[in-house]
Amino acid sequence: MALNGWKERLFRRYLFWICRPSRVKKHLAGRIESRRALPPLDGRKVRAAALQLEARLFKNPLDYVDAMHRRAREAAAAGVHLAVFPEYNNLPLLGILPGVEQAGEAAEAAGGAENGGAKGPVISLEDVIHYVSPVLKPLVHATFSTLAEAYGLYLMAGSFLLSEDGTVRNRAFLYGPDGRLIGSQDKAHLMPAEEQFNVTRGDHFEAFETGLGKLALPVCMDASYFETFRILEKMGVEIALLPIANAEPYNYWLALRGIWPRLQESPLYGVKSALVGRVPGFYFTGRAGIFAPMELTPDGSGVLAEVASSEAEGMAVAELDLDALQALRQNHPWRDRNRALYARYFPAIYEQIPG
């Protein structure tokens, strides 16, 4: 950053002040009109919402809090037990930094931040994350913890670029309807651009036992690898909550390389949220949706609900029948495991990875 010395310290204290959790909680308390308890489950049927959020930079952190509140309230009004926010859900908060918008525009002119443009001489995304992360972490936690409790939701807050131990992580968070942080998951498969930003990848997958069933939080590219979902299935996961933020023009086929085929390979339900729209340096597209093994969708498509637009806000809502999922797993018509084959090749085969 351009600041140093006392000016830098003063500015940092200012950021902490405007993002302080007590301010967020007080702000939300004045806006939450009616609280809601988690709706009772009909057997083991979970009603879920996949949110599609429009990316924009917020100069005032409370505007960000309002935007998250509006979407959580919409999800609650739809009667869901579970709502899922997208990847990079703290990117809009970078707007609190003076000059970020201009730096993004400069990066865009240099080919887009997602293509490494932001690593130019003006500013690097990695440096920004290290600088601002201590400020934003408490704000994010206060926002989603408060919203989850107020609306009686299991709330996957999305994933966040965070600084930890000198490295950047892309980490997803799950909150329970009591506002408690249930757990987190670091993205394990990175995009090349994230490698350039020196994001450190996760080295394991987590599963979380909840009142809705067993949940997991793979992040975006994690769904391009069958290994992720095989492991989640083995851990007993029933619903994968997947935040995405694809920085490329929308194409049905490119998007199809993600969660849909993974759920056909490893029977789970999948709730995919998407960040869409433009912020300087990035152009995000995607279609949030709720997906399932083909055998569990009435039309055999493997799609339960999907937002129609790839660039505008939206929400997909569907009911997930976890008993039907278990029945399919136990009596699947074509699935098989060949442990002798796997023992012969795994894990040694991964030593052949090119590059």
Add this chain to the structure above:
Amino acid sequence: MTAAEYGRRRAAGGGLHGMKAAALSLDGVRVNNLDYYREDLSLLLAEIKPGLAVLPAHTSLLLCASAGELTETRSFGGAFREFRPKAAQWNERFLALHGALAGELGIYLVAGTTLEIEGGRCYHTAYCFGPGGELCGRQRQTHLSREERELGLSRGVELDLIDLGGIKMGLVVATDARHPEVGRILALQGAGILAHTGALERSANTLAQQLAGMWAQVQQNECWGVEAQLSRVFCGRDFHARCAVLGPCVTAADLSGYLSHTGGGEQCAAARLKEEDRRRAGESFPALRMLNPAAYKGNLL
């Protein structure tokens, strides 16, 4: 230069033009007589001029049943059980025919599948012949559906590559297309092509099944896919799905990954596989390089 060497060079194509690969459905090919079958297939392949041709699954059973060698042809299971004890003898003719055809045309020919009996076990196996007519590889199906297990099939436990003279190929037999471990093991051993011998029954979501199968395996592994799907009604079953030549999404003009596919009454899908295109695709979406084995540990066994 021997005929086999010449054929190998011609088949591989190499250079900027790449190998031409074809996936055949056997739609319209006469199967009630082995001589007619060979004649029709020979004419078709001579017209397409591929370096690699892939036939669908159940070719051997189809030919045996259609030639009147089986009496129980009303049900697939019945025909299968009757075919099993006859398979070893029938295979001599089946394999010799395809070996001769490959040699005559100077191509790599994946002859579809038959039943292989060894050590009292029965495997569903695909065979590949080289441009000199030699047997250059075989692959047993490694994952079995519930029905296949009930029919008494055993699982193969090896996945080997076939060298096509410049590019290596792995065979993906039947239901193995829906098990991503197969494509991953083959790709990490160096396969540039996954050739699939398939037979899917006609249904409302057949295409979705195919997308979840070979299409997904190709996208995960930065390789080519040559997907041959049977298009015949026999032994009480209506097999019908799309034959396709596949590549990483960006190798197709519309980013679909489909370089060619059937669907309008064609007997085959054919396209050239340009390695330069595949290399560029790997640079834009380096799926294999971004694998994270540390996160898998022993959890895939």
